[in-house]
Amino acid sequence: MKTIVALPGDGIGKIVLPEAIRLLDAAGFKANYVYADIGWDFWCNEGNPLPKRTIDLIKEHKIALFGAITSKPNSDAQKELLPELQNKGLVYFSPIVALRQIFNLDICIRPCVSFKGNPLNFIRKNIDGTYDEPLINTVVFRQNTEGLYAGVEWTNPPKVVRDALETHPRMNYFKNIPSEEIAISTRIITKKASEKIIRAAFEYAKKYKYKNVTLCEKPNVLRETSGMMLKIAKDISKDYPEISLWDTNIDAQMMWLTKNPEDYGVIVAENMFGDIISDAFAGLVGGLGFACSANLGDEVAVFEPTHGSAPKYAELNPSIVNPIAMFLSAVMMLEHLGENEIANKIKNAIAKVVEEGNVRTYDMLKLKGGKSVLENGACTTEQMTNEIISKL
Ligand code: NAI
Ligand code: MG
Numbered sequence: 001m002k003t004i005v006a007l008p009g010d011g012i013g014k015i016v017l018p019e020a021i022r023l024l025d026a027a028g029f030k031a032n033y034v035y036a037d038i039g040w041d042f043w044c045n046e047g048n049p050l051p052k053r054t055i056d057l058i059k060e061h062k063i064a065l066f067g068a069i070t071s072k073p074n075s076d077a078q079k080e081l082l083p084e085l086q087n088k089g090l091v092y093f094s095p096i097v098a099l100r101q102i103f104n105l106d107i108c109i110r111p112c113v114s115f116k117g118n119p120l121n122f123i124r125k126n127i128d129g130t131y132d133e134p135l136i137n138t139v140v141f142r143q144n145t146e147g148l149y150a151g152v153e154w155t156n157p158p159k160v161v162r163d164a165l166e167t168h169p170r171m172n173y174f175k176n177i178p179s180e181e182i183a184i185s186t187r188i189i190t191k192k193a194s195e196k197i198i199r200a201a202f203e204y205a206k207k208y209k210y211k212n213v214t215l216c217e218k219p220n221v222l223r224e225t226s227g228m229m230l231k232i233a234k235d236i237s238k239d240y241p242e243i244s245l246w247d248t249n250i251d252a253q254m255m256w257l258t259k260n261p262e263d264y265g266v267i268v269a270e271n272m273f274g275d276i277i278s279d280a281f282a283g284l285v286g287g288l289g290f291a292c293s294a295n296l297g298d299e300v301a302v303f304e305p306t307h308g309s310a311p312k313y314a315e316l317n318p319s320i321v322n323p324i325a326m327f328l329s330a331v332m333m334l335e336h337l338g339e340n341e342i343a344n345k346i347k348n349a350i351a352k353v354v355e356e357g358n359v360r361t362y363d364m365l366k367l368k369g370g371k372s373v374l375e376n377g378a379c380t381t382e383q384m385t386n387e388i389i390s391k392l
């Protein structure tokens with residue numbers, strides 16, 4: 001039997017993750033779950049939001065389901081440490097970013113797929129006053145470890161860095177500005193990681209019969225990094241004659257996002273552009289209550305909703321948050337494990353509940369969150385899970 005490392009984390013992560021396990025059990029997925037420690041409590045009490053025992057468990061079992069964590073600015077992080085841990089030079093870091101680095105989870109997959117009947121679906125007005133509700137089926141492949149989010153950055157860069165940069169003619173523009181007044185974030189990408197994410201995108205398109213793969217970058221301006229990705233995409237696309245390679249600029253793609261989103265199949269991009277474009281597409285299919293993701297490395301895979309710990313709602317009892325993003329992340333885990341039958345069973349049950357519309361969380365009713373949503377027709381988190389289970 002498969003063992004899954006369950007990482008609830010903080011806030012609503014502690015609510016939606018156990019609900020996902022309840023649904024997986026009900027759907028007939030046989031697994032052991034080992035709960036592991038991650039998040040704010042472990043920072044406050046141990047000075048480490050990602051204890052080594054958790055890393056060891058993930059190393060051993062290779063598959064993790066993750067809820068969400070809370071991150072706070074460093075000054076708050078220091079204040080909330082146990083008194084005996086303060087002033088020891090401990091520095092808070094995001095445990096999910098650390099997991100991606102430790103296990104080289106370099107491929108992030110974020111499907112953005114509309115459910116029929118979801119009141120949050122994007123609609124488009126036609127010239128004759130009628131409306132279209134195009135069903136979107138886009139899957140974003142985001143390079144998860146490099147690029148602008150790799151963390152190679154400085155405020156007041158050291159002299160060696162400044163000197164190295166001065167060898168570039170374009171640094172002339174900054175020449176009279178003192179280093180103390182300069183901040184630098186680099187965008188480093190490698191051929192190897194770019195080839196890996198682009199090939200993964202094409203393989204996925206082939207497996208699930210998407211007709212196009214779009215590289216969403218900015219090669220006309222970011223000539224070196226985006227330019228390298230475009231060249232690699234063109235080379236790799238030759239191995240997939242049945243799939244068209246499109247390329248769009250991130251800015252234009254955002255502007256045209258609502259024009260024809262239903263035309264895009266698989267989209268592939270660097271870390272930050274992938275972050276942006278996947279949030280944009282997620283907004284067209286229901287937003288944070290529906291946005292799921294997978295972080296894949298060569299050995300380890302971590303599945304998580306893209307929302308955070310939503311502290312505003314963490315203490316509400318009963319809970320009102322939408323567990324579907326977490327459930328869809330669990331579905332991605334099942335597909336990764338080859339459990340397609342159970343995955344489809346859960347997906348179909350979710351689709352049925354959304355389409356029938358009898359049971360909806362507050363976000364699906366476009367209500368402002370709070371206790372009162374339950375009097376205004378919204379269901380609780382638990383009721384949503386129960387309804388989905390009843391449709392399995
Ligand atoms: P958030 O995603 O936690 O919440 C933003 C808002 O989205 C919430 O106030 C709520 O209105 C809505 N929302 C989120 N999840 C929902 C759900 N399942 N159902 C219904 N509504 C939902 O982002 P926020 O408020 O910016 O960050 C809160 C904390 O979470 C911070 O400490 C942040 O650092 C952390 N965070 C963690 C992430 C992760 O664990 N991967 C990702 C994003 C934020
Ligand atoms: Mg984001």
